[in-house]
Amino acid sequence: MTPLLEVRGIDKSFGPVQVLHDVTLHAHAGEVTALVGDNGAGKSTLVKCIGGIHPIDAGEIVFDGKPVQVHGPRDAGELGIEIVYQDLALCDNLDIVQNMFLGRERRSGLVLDEATMEELAQQTLSGLSVRTVKSIRQQVSSLSGGQRQTVAIAKAVLWNSKVVILDEPTAALGVAQTAQVLELVRRLADTGLAVVLISHNMNDVFAVSDRIAALYLGRMAAQVRTADVTHAQVVELITAGRSGDLGLKNGVTP
Amino acid sequence: MSKTTEVTDEALIAAVRQPSIGSSARAYTERVRRGDMGALPAVLGLLVLCTAFAVARPSFVTAINFANLFTQGAAITVIAMGLVFVLLLGEIDLSAGFTSGVCAAVLAVLLTNMGMPWYVGVLAAIVTGTVIGSVLGGLVAKIGIPSFVVTLAAFLAFQGLVLVLVNEGTNISINDPVIKAVAQRNLPPALGWALYAACVAAYALVQLVRARKRASRGLVSDPISLIAARVAALAVLAGAAVYLLNLERSLNPAFASLSGVPVVVPIIVALLVLWTFVLRRTAFGRHLYAVGGNAEAARRAGIAVDRIKVSAFMICSSMAAVGGIIAASRASSVDPNTGGSSVLLYAVGAAVIGGTSLFGGKGRVLDAVLGGAVIAVIDNGMALMQYGASVKYLVTGFVLLLAAGVDALARKRAAAAGLR
Ligand SMILES: Nc1ncnc2c1ncn2[C@@H]1O[C@H](COP(=O)(O)OP(=O)(O)OP(=O)(O)O)[C@@H](O)[C@H]1O
Numbered sequence A: 001m002t003p004l005l006e007v008r009g010i011d012k013s014f015g016p017v018q019v020l021h022d023v024t025l026h027a028h029a030g031e032v033t034a035l036v037g038d039n040g041a042g043k044s045t046l047v048k049c050i051g052g053i054h055p056i057d058a059g060e061i062v063f064d065g066k067p068v069q070v071h072g073p074r075d076a077g078e079l080g081i082e083i084v085y086q087d088l089a090l091c092d093n094l095d096i097v098q099n100m101f102l103g104r105e106r107r108s109g110l111v112l113d114e115a116t117m118e119e120l121a122q123q124t125l126s127g128l129s130v131r132t133v134k135s136i137r138q139q140v141s142s143l144s145g146g147q148r149q150t151v152a153i154a155k156a157v158l159w160n161s162k163v164v165i166l167d168e169p170t171a172a173l174g175v176a177q178t179a180q181v182l183e184l185v186r187r188l189a190d191t192g193l194a195v196v197l198i199s200h201n202m203n204d205v206f207a208v209s210d211r212i213a214a215l216y217l218g219r220m221a222a223q224v225r226t227a228d229v230t231h232a233q234v235v236e237l238i239t240a241g242r243s244g245d246l247g248l249k250n251g252v253t254p
Numbered sequence B: 001m002s003k004t005t006e007v008t009d010e011a012l013i014a015a016v017r018q019p020s021i022g023s024s025a026r027a028y029t030e031r032v033r034r035g036d037m038g039a040l041p042a043v044l045g046l047l048v049l050c051t052a053f054a055v056a057r058p059s060f061v062t063a064i065n066f067a068n069l070f071t072q073g074a075a076i077t078v079i080a081m082g083l084v085f086v087l088l089l090g091e092i093d094l095s096a097g098f099t100s101g102v103c104a105a106v107l108a109v110l111l112t113n114m115g116m117p118w119y120v121g122v123l124a125a126i127v128t129g130t131v132i133g134s135v136l137g138g139l140v141a142k143i144g145i146p147s148f149v150v151t152l153a154a155f156l157a158f159q160g161l162v163l164v165l166v167n168e169g170t171n172i173s174i175n176d177p178v179i180k181a182v183a184q185r186n187l188p189p190a191l192g193w194a195l196y197a198a199c200v201a202a203y204a205l206v207q208l209v210r211a212r213k214r215a216s217r218g219l220v221s222d223p224i225s226l227i228a229a230r231v232a233a234l235a236v237l238a239g240a241a242v243y244l245l246n247l248e249r250s251l252n253p254a255f256a257s258l259s260g261v262p263v264v265v266p267i268i269v270a271l272l273v274l275w276t277f278v279l280r281r282t283a284f285g286r287h288l289y290a291v292g293g294n295a296e297a298a299r300r301a302g303i304a305v306d307r308i309k310v311s312a313f314m315i316c317s318s319m320a321a322v323g324g325i326i327a328a329s330r331a332s333s334v335d336p337n338t339g340g341s342s343v344l345l346y347a348v349g350a351a352v353i354g355g356t357s358l359f360g361g362k363g364r365v366l367d368a369v370l371g372g373a374v375i376a377v378i379d380n381g382m383a384l385m386q387y388g389a390s391v392k393y394l395v396t397g398f399v400l401l402l403a404a405g406v407d408a409l410a411r412k413r414a415a416a417a418g419l420r
């Protein structure tokens, strides 16, 4: 089966600092791919490259078997790639509906079609079985951390997307809400989406993922099936870049 | 979250769920308590000031003085309306005052020195404003110079530009009857009432149609009682204003009658409706708020942040041009001081007093009108009290500081309530 989203040989530098070295990652439809790695390994940077926030220095992005150019968030959105960023990227001064449709507002003629947007937002939120948000016309500034996270995820699934990438969606959440988000992640994949989940929590990773990709100092150490590895091996991949036969040789080449 | 916050959450939500006048009022008081005061300071300030001046100087409450307030405050209000767009982004335009001066000078040169018809002059003035705005916006958005610096430089440069246009200090008089009518003539009383009726009816219709549409789709909509209250409030306030403005205010009516709504009033109302529509009902307006609230989030949503910024400066400077035309009309002339001295600070003050935040993301065009009214009342009342320019500057400076302080405190309060 060809992966739905594949990035090959991505290099990315910020000035003199090279953050990503020849990174390859694939995500399959109907699967959760966990992207793991230590703080500063380059996970968020990789995601921002896929989302068109950062231009890439080298490498290519292949979507559904075809090489594509992603020059901005709109390009990614048009392909069906939606990203929930670690730093949530919501506008505090706008309400939930306004945030969910930001940049892609429904219009009738010149005028915003508020009623349709409100209906669609309501449908999406109830489709995610979100009950914690009481009014979708609340300003985002009045929401709790978990509720904001929910809005950010709802925003990503609103668009009939094919790939959803979540950058540490559970980092700020309590136990119950974490379980909810993980359940949601699993459900998204079960409906046929390719989901990439970034997390530092090994229990979460093993609970929901089908594959694990481990980044080590900006290099892809290994991408393996979750069923084929143990907790300890993944931890070794994260901290040392290798574990037995898996991982980088000499800390550089896989 | 503390218990009190949860209670307030409930109050807000109840209002959204089964809206009624009572619950809407409760939701409003909750918002105020949380630091989102909106127009409240401006309205209260207006009441206090008017009462104080009315007590101290009975001449403050004459028909002629009431009409004066509108023509005196018009230019500042229009400039402030434009500034709202720039302030919404968290930017500032310190050159708006002298931009209005430059555009007024362009108008005067074309009309008086070159004998062009009024519409050519007006068009040229507004285009000049738009071009100025695109240059300022370009420098801020594309090159990344802070708007404070760009517009401070422009503030100085435009002062020089006005001098060049009026030949180092001569005063160009404006004799075109159409331009002079803008700030000096009044509508026939019957036309005033007709426009009033049309405005109130249009407002009621828009509100009703929207509520009906939303209700028919099963969405939360404003209750009919709330809409009725709003329409009634508008009808009473605007009706009282039109009535007062239609009173005879000439000292010698047999010689020359003077009554009617000043021509600037419908101009301001039209601009208010236009820009409110743009901000509240179009994608462009939504994107403006988004960029002001969180520019990075806007960028990630695929919004062309640079373009939004440039557009905001273009709107601001174009509105400054309109303000300049009104100022020129009122003075019947343009001189090196047009748009100078306190014009800019009054305009920024008007926007901020009305409730537009200096930190971006929060503000309405209506704020400029409310704040403009406060400024006009202060300016007018102080003159009636025969205080000199010194006291006027001191008081206005204090009021601006007060408004900015209220803005900053409201933000702090909102932060304390966990809203930011
Ligand atoms: N805009 C930027 N400019 C310069 N350096 C950057 C930028 N963004 C990220 N970096 C650097 O790139 C490296 C990788 O950062 P990144 O945010 O991708 O890590 P991460 O794997 O997401 O870490 P975490 O788990 O803490 O979120 C870090 O060393 C960081 O300092």
Ligand SMILES: [Mg+2]
Pocket (backbone or CB within 6 Å): A043, A044, A045, A086, A167
């Ligand atoms: Mg990260």
